[in-house]
Structures are given as C-alpha cells and as structure tokens.
Amino acid sequence: MAGFDKVVTSYSEAMAGLEDGMTVIAGGFGLCGIPEGLIAQIKRQGTRGLTVVSNNCGVDGFGLGVLLEDKQISKMVASYVGENALFEQQLLNGELEVELTPQGTLAEKMRAGGAGIPAFYTATGVGTPVADGKETRNINGRDYLLEPSITGDFAIVKAWKADRYGNCIYRHTAMNFNPMAATAGKITVLEVEEIVEPGELEPSQIHTPGIYIDRVIKGEFEKRIEKVTTKQENQ
C-alpha cells in the first residue's frame, strides 16, 4: 500500500487485526448488499465472542447466518432476526444475546457513531420495552429517549464500485445500511464488485468518501435473493 491506495489482495489481509470479543458493524439489509467474502473470512478465521451490529443476521447457511454455525457471535444488535432457525435455537439456549433495536434508531446509531455524536434523542420507542432503562426527556411537549450511538472495532461494508482510494458508490437498494456502517468502524473494510482507478468515478456522485475506508478488496458475489417475486406469480 502506498499513499491513499487502500487495495488489498487477500481476505486475510482485509480482516487482519480482528480479534475475539470485538464489535463488528455490518452493512446490508437481509441478504441485499452484504459483504459476502468478508463474512466468509471471519468464519475461516474462527474469531469468537463477537458482537455483531447489523439490521439482520442473514439466513441459515448464508450471510451473517454462517457465523452462527460455529457460535462465533455472542451478541447481536439488530432490528429483525426472524429468518434463521439456528439463531432461534441459540437464542433460546442462552448462547446468544440479542439487543433488538428499531431499524431507524439502528441506522442513526451508526450514523451518529461515525459522525462523533455520542447519543441522540428520538421519539421512536417511547412507552415501549425499548425505553426500559433509558433516559427520557421532554422537549417542546413531547417525550424522547436518549439513544447512545454505536461504533465498532471493525466495519464490513459492501459497495458496487470503488476507486483505489476507497471512494465508492452503491448499486440500487444494496446501499441500505452500508454508508452508515462505513463511517462507524475503527477499521472499515470495503468489499466491492469492481475496483477502478482514482478519477474514474465522478467526484460529486461518490456515496461514501474514501476517508472512511481503510481497506478495499474486490470480491465475487453470489447475491442470493431471499424472496424472488415476479409479475407472473403475483399480479
């Protein structure tokens, strides 16, 4: 690596420094826009006791779900986790702790974490179990919860194209949580479909500037779809 060139060529290099007990923030919504190769590398490395922050936890056998197979995750922070049997089993066995967080609050926790804001007030969750143990404050006649932001030891992010400096763009709804996750890692690793030379991406069209990115790797993606719905079947 030289200067701003952040490209690495092996997955072991991409995830070097990840240790047991660390917190990993992962982009993606369901199986859409997930860093498939980086997740596979965490499985290969066998890192354990991880706290994983992500909207969902994949499905059985794919996405973050593969990290459940060897019980590598000890705590999951997510908004919706209904899609895998292994998750349910480990939760009921007490092998896995879950902190359910409203989806918008989760996105904002990552955004605020990356932006240097330690906590924020939101009306989301007032009067619900999410409010338990949290400071509530009345501002202009409405109650709000104080929600702490989130940062991670690592963030793992998937984009469509990046240049060697880590400037990147996402494709369609595969953007989702990725831009916020990218800002919230002490070390942010970006897995992309295509790496281009600096200058090839239009500067004003960059979604995530390279300053947030520490390592870039080109991946191969299966892009599994959870629910294929088409006109013929449904309309």
Next chain:
Amino acid sequence: MALSREQIAKRVAMELQDGYYVNLGIGIPTLVANYVPDGIEVMLQSENGLLGMGPYPSADQVDADMINAGKETVTAATGAAIFSSAESFAMIRGGHVDLTVLGAFEVDQNGNIASWMIPKKLVKGMGGAMDLVAGAKNIICTMTHANKHGESKLLTECSLPLTGVGCINKVITDLALLEIKDGAFHLLERAPGVSVDEIIAKTQGKLIVSGDVPEMTFS
C-alpha cells in the same frame, strides 16, 4: 358481512390523496397498492431506502440489488429515488411521509398500538414499525376487529408490549372504520351488512356511536 382482506385494502385506498408519499406495511397494507384510485398519483416509500416503489419485476428484470422492505424483488417507479437507511428513517422520523398503513395485534382508545411482540413467543424484532408509528403524521391501522376466539382487539388499554403510544388516528377493520380521538373509538362507517350492535359487542374499548352510521362504499 365482514370485509375480506381485499375489501379492507380497497377502503384504505380511498383515504389516499393525490401527491401522497405513503409507507405500506406487510400484509393487508401491501394490498392497498393494487387499489390506488384512478386519477391520483401516490409514491410508495419502502424503508430499506426506496421512494417510488414500482411493481414486481418480470422474470428477466429480477435484480438482487433491488428489493423492498419485505425483502421481495421489486422495480423502481418512474421518478424514484434510492438512498441509505439513515436517510430513509430521517424522512419517516421527520414527519415527511404523508400516510403510513400498518397492521396490529391490538390498538386502544388512546391510540396506542401493539404490533410486534407476544410475550413467551419468539420475538423476531420490531423492524421499522416503531420508527414509523413515532414519525408518521397520519397512520391507518388495518386489522381484524376481533381475534379468532371472538375477543376484541380494540381495547381500553393494550395488553401486549407497545409499538408506540398515542399515535393511531384511524382503524379500518373487517367490520368498521373508526377514528380514535379524545380517548375513545368513534364509529364512522360499518361494513355492508354489519350491524352497529355487532360492532358494539366486539369493541372492548370506549366506543362512541352518534346518529346513523353509514355503510361503507368502495368507490
């Protein structure tokens, strides 16, 4: 006759106005998109980051990078915008979405809603529901009036853990259209052939019935 799911969706669709940005939840709310009245335009918001959700794709248009909040493959409508989850919930939390339609297990006379958690059953998570009910200016809740044992789901006080407090204005059930205000359900319309007595019998919360209650129409 109690309304079918499609009829509930049809009645909800009559609440749409030209130029509305609308978030539709999973289940009956999703069906509302099929009944947008002629001559008006609405833009559907999907909270994973899509404003302007189009129909399902044809088989050769299916794209893994193009899904809705229900994780189904979709298309983008003409004039759509795509953005991050933080941006998506900024527009929701910030009150920019004109109408949210969602389902519920229970609602009560103070506009509280319970829709995400049944204690001692597996809890899958609230997804975006808490943000939606906290942020929307205008929320319609679609549900069956009573559960399969005939017990009311329109209550004095929700018994299940809440999704949001004091946020539901309007409920459209298989039996009736009701407005929630001043600590009571107000019966505005009844399903064709359903008697006011039946609605009274199946509403546990405080119910105000004033004058003749008209039957619903669907156009």
